[in-house]
Amino acid sequence: MTPHSPAPLPAGLAASFDTVRPLGAGGMGAVWLVRDRFLDRLVALKVLHADHSGPEERERFLREARTSARLEHPHIIDVYRADETDGVVWFSMRYINGESVGDRLRDRGPMAVADTLRVLREVSWGLAYAHARGVVHRDIKPDNILLDRDSGRAVVTDFGISRDAADASNLTMVGNVLGSVHYMSPEQAAGEDVDGRSDVYALGCVAYHMLAGAPPFDGTAQSVLVAHVTKQPPSLATLPQIPTELALLVNRCLHKSPGERPASADHLASAFDALMRDAEEQAQASADAAPGGVLSENEARVVWQRAAQLQAEAAHRMERRAALESARISGEQTAVVTDEAYRVRDVEAAAVEAGISRQYVAIALAELRANPGSAALADPISERADRRTTLLMGTADRALSVSRVIPASPKDTLQALGAVFTAAPHAFTLQDTVNGHPLDGGIMRFKVPRFVEAYSNPFAGMSKEKALRYRLEQIELFDLNVTLQPRGTAAAPACEIVVTGDLRAGLRRNVMLDLGIMAGVSVIASVSTALKLGSMLKVPVLSAAPLIAAAGAAVLGTAAVVLWYRWLFRGALRETYEELGGLLKSVEQQLSTRRLFSGERSAATDAASNASLTSPWRSPQTDPLMPRTSTPAP
Secondary structure: OOOOOOOOOOHHHHHOEEEEEEEEEOOOEEEEEEEEOOOOEEEEEEEEOHHHOOHHHHHHHHHHHHHHHOOOOOOEOOEEEEEEEOOEEEEEEEOOOEEEHHHHHHHHOOOOHHHHHHHHHHHHHHHHHHHHOOEEOOOOOHHHEEEEOOOOOEEEOOOOOOEEOOOOOOOOOOOOOOOOHHHOOHHHHOOOOOOHHHHHHHHHHHHHHHHHOOOOOOOOHHHHHHHHHHOOOOOHHHOOOOOHHHHHHHHHHOOOOHHHOOOOHHHHHHHHHHHHHHHHHHHHHHHHHOOOOEEEHHHHHHHHHHHHHHHHHHHOOOOHHHHHHHHOOOHHHOOOOEOOEEEHHHHHHHHHHOOOOHHHHHHHHHHHHHOOOOHHHHOOOOHHHHHHHHHHHOOOOOEEEEEEEEOOOHHHHHHHHHHHHHOOOOOOEEEEEEOOOHHHOOEEEEEOOOOHHHHOOOOHHHOOOOHHHHHHHHHOOOEEEEEEEEEEOOOOEEEEEEEEEEOHHHHHHHHHHHHHHHHHHHHHHHHHHHHHHHHHHOOOOOOHHHHHHHHHHHHHHHHHHHHHHHHHHHHHHHHHHHHHHHHHHHHHHHHHHHHHHHOOOOHHHHHHHHHHOOOOOOOOOOOOOOOOOOOOOO
């Protein structure tokens, strides 16, 4: 469902439910997220629209509840209770914390073949169960397939126009066609009797949309209905990423004659299952063959070490040495391709077994692939070199990490982030995304443009607009990794933006520069001191006194350079953290500005308003789930 502001929750339901926020509105009813006081849990509450409260609409609405309630299956929505309160018909069902397939397609376009097959297989299982009990859904479409973020399952919902063979009454009036035209079987479009094969056709249309990014037919409602009856859709086989067997299976589902389609949803689920195994094997083979798909033993050790380091520095929960030791995982714990090669999935599995988050493994892999020839990333960290770096630079940090929790959905946060990061004065360039779409946990890699002005204008960093790029130039950090992590609750959605950067290459260059300055200052100080002292004492420059004085001057000069450079770098690093924190605050301000001028309201604002207004159609109860502060601490 597309979230918007439906009609307010009737006041008569306030005795049983605490309002959280509206979820959306359909043709017959509005759906709310509420807390059931008797069950003490969040549920989705569907309420029949007041202008659809005629006897036929009421019976169809209650039939949806009855039908769903007796279909107890992991991939069919659970209905808890149906009732009528003060003339308002409603039923409560399990709240799915996630999104619909329709939302995902609108937000991110076509889905990957393996993900599509997994969803189609699970929906087929649910439909096979329903068909075996005489229930035909008749409205299978992307918006009626929910993706549970917590369990990863696909769940079929909205049995509002389903046909129950055990029900003697037929609520579909002659001459009326119910359903969604883009996914409707030819026999349903013609108003004929339908069976489970009609849902197979609709699921074929959904599969087509998930793979191609658009339904098989588009246009006006009438033209689409005619196309379902008379036209053949373009074959998916023309798309290079679609396996031929999958394209043929979808074509079978879209056959005009029900007898030419897969015999049942159960047969279809088995076909999808076989294709999914093949797709996973092909995807693994392609991943192995791609650059960086298989890592050497040394590269795997680098990834483990780096991922552990990222986690330790981001969480501040363990000492650096403990993090490094936890990353040294024996090769005997992983399934390898050869004696000295590691698949990426095996590297990730071993890291997770050692307690390292997948997020940091993905970032470490992204860094390694982005800099395959970098000396700073090619080998595990030498402890001696690492101690020297810490001594000279005054910091044990090898990664920069800044985060902020934004009180908005990940989708809205992503849009605001893109507007802020790529606009002046920062003008970061999005290079690519790694490990999937950002809304699915993928990593966005931004390139920071070089700030040449920093070398010609010592006061360039004093400008607020240029301060961040000036500091990034000082620490020589030119790549930023950004991830989005869903946070908050169903009542108050939030998204954490995490910005990380690899400091190792910049530290290496700064150490080399520091050593160069130290050498230069040491030579100049020692030579000038020896010459001056020899001249004053009228003794040869290479005599004992001038040489001792020269050595002392070299030591003092070196110490001064170390202290000065440490102070300079630590200050630049500290201010980089502050400036990046300000950048993330700008993302939140961008969202607030957009809401103000567009008239949009956040979920938190809607919930607070719905709970506080005293209109007879509003719940007077204060929402117990709403936070007391509107902006979480960074």
